[in-house]
Amino acid sequence: MENNITYLLCMKEEALLLYEESIDLLIESDCKDFMVYKLVDGNRKYQTDINIWSIETEINEHFYSILHLNLCQKFRPISKP
Numbered sequence: 001m002e003n004n005i006t007y008l009l010c011m012k013e014e015a016l017l018l019y020e021e022s023i024d025l026l027i028e029s030d031c032k033d034f035m036v037y038k039l040v041d042g043n044r045k046y047q048t049d050i051n052i053w054s055i056e057t058e059i060n061e062h063f064y065s066i067l068h069l070n071l072c073q074k075f076r077p078i079s080k081p
Helices: 014-019 023-028 059-076
Strands: 004-012 034-040 055-059
Touching: 004 014, 004 059, 014 023, 014 055, 023 059, 034 059, 055 059
Parallel strands: none
Antiparallel strands: 004 034, 004 055
């Protein structure tokens, strides 16, 4: 039996305003007030922090991957020479 995968973009107001304008605007911004989640069969058991977000919307796997990478880049420590 195949699992049902759902991808969620969870965010706060600042991120929503950028996202509604365009996903590129959100990606290019300094905004970190969002998180992406991959849910298997709707199971939120291991996503303990998912409830801190005021807004959630379903996205596709492609946007999930792009936004996940974007968050990794935004939170990556800046290396000093």
